[in-house]
Amino acid sequence: MPEVGLFIPCYVDQSYPQVGLAAVRLLQRHGVKLHYPRDQTCCGQPMANSGCDEETRPLAERFLRIFGRYEHVVAPSGSCVSMVRNHYARFLEGKPGFDHLRRNTFELCEYLVDVLGVERAGGRFPHRVGLHQSCHGLRELRLAQGSERVVAPFDKVRQLLASLDGITLVDLTRQDECCGFGGTFAVNEEAVSCMMGRDRIADHERAGAEVITGTDASCLMHLEGLIRRDRRPVKVMHVAELLAGAEG
Structure with a gap:
């Protein structure tokens, strides 16, 4: 089973920590070995969306240093994962480890379906x-x-x-x-x-x-x-x- 670096986005960390804890339980239920790097920070998406490239660059570089060593990176956020996969290139193109990071960063449900091959989530939710x-x-x-x-x-x-x-x-x-x-x-x-x-x-x-x-x-x-x-x-x-x- 691959070792996964868990990235918890700012909104989740600051306002919805229960979402991060739920993601941990869900991944562990499916046998994933998780690592939570405590020195992780914002991926830089808010700055990038506002055109502040120079403020975004050090955050992208930090993300690569922290998460580039993991086989897979998973986050309970499509927008943050998209930032890494689709918008980091202008900051990190050519840097060692970036291609690996870009190919192996996944949204939570995407990871369950495409990488782990989960077909049934299991459980009951009668609503x-x-x-x-x-x-x-x-x-x-x-x-x-x-x-x-x-x-x-x-x-x-x-x-x-x-x-x-x-x-x-x-x-x-x-x-x-x-x-x-x-x-x-x-x-x-x-x-x-x-x-x-x-x-x-x-x-x-x-x-x-x-x-x-x-x-x-x-x-x-x-x-x-x-x-x-x-x-x-x-x-x-x-x-x-x-x-x-x-x-x-």
């Missing part, structure tokens, strides 16, 4: 669940096919969820629409961001979802904030929490 497809995971990591692509249907996250006993995965009107978070977009364009988020919540509610789940704590934080503000009766859970907490 109606709506799956939010985060933009980075969908369009940059290809965790699912995306409605704009004419390819055979696939959905790695939904595949794991569907294997839980008792679960009902609801069908949304727009399966892969953005929630409106977009990092600093939610700050700079607050009104538009909130309208987009409320559209997504309404779609889940129309479908009868009791729980909204997804792979990115940042998107779920945005949706949960709007749900709490509007006092909507919908619960939000990261997919790691849902899978790890499913009744055995």
Whole structure:
């Protein structure tokens, strides 16, 4: 079994530590030998998205030094994994170990399905669940096919969820629409961001979802904030929490 370096993104570390703990339980359940480097920091995505390349570069280099020694790197966040795989090249191209890091960094569900070959997550979750497809995971990591692509249907996250006993995965009107978070977009364009988020919540509610789940704590934080503000009766859970907490 490969040794895995566990990367815990900033949002998870600071606001949703239970997601990181759930990811640990889930990976250990499937026999993974985990390492958690205590000197890890932000991957640099917020700075890169704002055009601050010189502030991003030392974080990318640090990430390579810390995680480049592991056979695989896994994170419960599609956007952070996409940062490493799709956007680190301009900072790290040609550096020793970067090609290995880029090829072997995985989102949590992607790792379970593509590397470990997990077909059934195991457990029971007798609720109606709506799956939010985060933009980075969908369009940059290809965790699912995306409605704009004419390819055979696939959905790695939904595949794991569907294997839980008792679960009902609801069908949304727009399966892969953005929630409106977009990092600093939610700050700079607050009104538009909130309208987009409320559209997504309404779609889940129309479908009868009791729980909204997804792979990115940042998107779920945005949706949960709007749900709490509007006092909507919908619960939000990261997919790691849902899978790890499913009744055995």
